[in-house]
Amino acid sequence: AAGVIQSPRHLIKEKRxxxxxxxxxxxxxxxxxxxxxGPGQDPQFLxxxxxxxxxxxxxxxxxFSAQQFSDYHSELNMSSLELGDSALYFCASSRRGDSGGRxxxxxxxxxxxxxx
Amino acid sequence: xxxxxxHPSTLSVQEGDSAVIKCTYSxxxxxxxxxxxxxxxxxxxxxxxIRSNVGEKKDQRIAVTLNKTAKHFSLHITETQPEDSxxxxxxxxxxxxxxxxxxxxxxxxxxRP
Numbered sequence: 001a002a003g004v005i006q007s008p009r010h011l012i013k014e015k016r017x018x019x020x021x022x023x024x025x026x027x028x029x030x031x032x033x034x035x036x037x038g039p040g041q042d043p044q045f046l047x048x049x050x051x052x053x054x055x056x057x058x059x060x061x062x063x064f065s066a067q068q069f070s071d072y073h074s075e076l077n078m079s080s081l082e083l084g085d086s087a088l089y090f091c092a093s094s095r096r097g098d099s100g101g102r103x104x105x106x107x108x109x110x111x112x113x114x115x116x
Numbered sequence: 117x118x119x120x121x122x123h124p125s126t127l128s129v130q131e132g133d134s135a136v137i138k139c140t141y142s143x144x145x146x147x148x149x150x151x152x153x154x155x156x157x158x159x160x161x162x163x164x165x166i167r168s169n170v171g172e173k174k175d176q177r178i179a180v181t182l183n184k185t186a187k188h189f190s191l192h193i194t195e196t197q198p199e200d201s202x203x204x205x206x207x208x209x210x211x212x213x214x215x216x217x218x219x220x221x222x223x224x225x226x227x228r229p
């Protein structure tokens with residue numbers, strides 16, 4: 001079965017550079033979530049989109065922005081990168097109403113961002 | 117907003133023993149509670165979940181219990197195996213919002229052969 005696809009898998013950037021992370025949700029899924037996971041920490045919710053509209057916003061810095069496109073893929077844009085942005089970035093997707101309303105989130109393999 | 121606390125942070129058990137991980141949540145509006153298993157550097161994978169209208173759910177060696185009144189839920193793993201070694205995260209989600217997941221801080225489970 002198709003899973004959530006994230007690219008790139010690894011990304012190395014310098015401070016103050018920009019980065020773009022991409023997420024392709026499971027086909028027919030209408031919701032995308034972005035999470036940031038620092039070393040030894042739990043995933044922290046950044047932002048979500050439902051049917052191409054932003055549905056919620058968490059602890060996402062103003063330097064970050066995201067959108068969901070007409071084909072439902074999503075991109076997380078990160079500017080003025082800081083050392084503290086080094087983390088694993090996960091995208092998850094779900095489909096509302098599936099699985100008896102449990103709205104199960106399936107995670108991609110993540111993008112490991114290293115800021116030097 | 118929602119806050120999820122998870123204990124213990126590390127748990128070491130002998131193969132074949134049981135393991136129990138406990139979580140508490142703060143927002144009574146939360147109504148969906150999944151558990152994810154994450155191996156080092158890998159994606160979180162759903163292992164079991166429970167909705168607030170159910171008190172207990174079991175899937176082979178894994179079970180989850182929920183006490184809505186006390187706002188706590190627990191993961192029970194029986195007959196542990198070395199391949200159960202991983203970090204386990206509990207989470208809470210509110211169906212009437214964006215369904216975002218608020219995670220606990222994680223439990224590193226080590227199953228000794």
